[in-house]
Amino acid sequence: MTDRALRVLFTSAGRRVELTRCFRAxxxxxxxxLEVHACDLDPELSAACRDSDARFAVPRCTDPAYVDVLLEYCAANAIRLLVPTIDPELDALASAAPRFAAIGTTVHVSSPETIAVVRDKALTAATLAExxxxxPRTTTPEAVRDGAVDWHWPAFIKPSGGSASRGIGVVRSAADLAPSYPEPMILQELLEGEEYTVNIYVDRDGALRSVIPHVRxxxxxxxxxxxxxxxxDDIExxxxxxxxxxxxxxxxxxxQLIDDxxxxxxxxxxxxxxxxxxPLADHAGGRFAESLLASISGGxxxxxxxxTEGATMLRYDAAVFV
Incomplete structure (x- = not known):
């Protein structure tokens, strides 16, 4: 490691080797x-952590000590850019972004108000619809059970604050709804058609610089x-x-959207x-990682x-050997 390198920290790094290598390129x-730092609950068993230049352990992102551990590490290691990789850590990092800025670390995160919307799928649907x-038409299981809405089946159910496809499923009728759920849930009309992920880049002034859809x-x-x-054009x-x-x-x-x-x-x-x-958007020429690094380094x-349209990604299993 060298003191002259720009240091980037990837949090909850897990298996995101492709992402860290996009930044290296x-x-x-x-x-x-570039010096790649990475952290996870068990960095010794994280492929991205083992593939990085430096790694360390952190508590769960829901732990009250999570932000303080990251702040201490960033200050001690002169981290210039912190890149979160999972949804559950965004709330805490958005709120703490000014504390990181005070020690010279830029957190790649949107405003707390925006994170509050996108972390709540019911609020996301309402905000976007407005x-x-x-x-998709959206409601709650409670509203259906109480007869507050006239609902058409089948429907898709998922946690309002969920991520990584946790707790999702198809519900065929009101009788299939559980009497209660351990967390707030939403119902959405079941969509059928091609599914797309759309990677976008919004610059520091709030201008949309790039829109790269790919069909899944x-x-x-x-x-x-x-x-x-x-x-x-319609997706743009x-x-x-x-x-x-x-x-x-x-x-x-x-x-993500579906063309129903x-x-x-x-x-x-x-x-x-x-x-x-x-990584597919990166390969196609979106230059998102390059843009962030340029901005951090004064460019x-x-x-x-x-x-490039028609760029295709075919993933396969690879391994990091220790």
Missing amino acids: AAGKLGLG AGVPV LSVRAGEVEKGRTVRR DVARRIVEALPGLRGVACF AARGLRVFEINARFGGGY EECASNSW
């Missing part, structure tokens, strides 16, 4: 020295396994409306962070809408 294009973004040809464990970039228009609806959105984000045969485009998920399918953001 981006630094090379910029002529920057802004004219097409979303195959999905495994909630992440795209096979995908192909496509250009669609949806992206612009989302950015207008969430004025505090900054940097990299992604959203009967209803058209419907947005059902927003992640205000690097998504699991970002101009370079995320671009000049990317």
Whole structure:
């Protein structure tokens, strides 16, 4: 490790080796020295941590000590950029971003107000619908059981604050609803059609710089396994409306939509962070990682809408050997 390298910390790094390598490649294009730091609950058993230049253990992101542990590490190691990789840590990191800035660390995170919206799927649907973004019809199991809404089946059920495909499923009738759930849930009309992930980049001034949709040809464990970039003006228009609806959105984000045969485009998920399918957007020429590193090092953001349509990603299992 060298004191002259730009140091980036990836939190909850897990298996995100592809993401860290995108940053290494981006630094090379910029002529920057890059030092990759990574943390996880058990860094010795994290592929991304073992593939990094430095690794350390942290408590769960829901632990009150989580932010303080990260602050201490960033201060001691002169971390310039902190990149979160999972949804549950965004709330705490967005709120603490000024504390990190005070020690010279930029957290790649949107405003607390924006994170509050995207972390609540019911609020996301309501906020986007009000802004004219097409979303699936949304309600709660309680509203259906109480007869407050006239609902049509089947429906899709998921935790309002869930992530990583946890707790999702199809409900065929009101009789299939549980008497109660351990966390707030939402019901949405069941959509059928091609599913897309759309990677976007919003610059420091709030301008939408890049929109890169890819069709999800195959999905495994909630992440795209096979995908192909496509250009669609209607999806770009949806992206612009989302950015207008969430004025505090900054940097990299992604959203998912389905092009339903009967209803058209419907947005059902927003992640205000690097998504699991970002490496495809990077390969296509989006330059998101490069843009962040350029900005941190005093240069101009370079995320671009000049990317390659038809770029295809076919993932396979790989291993980090120790």
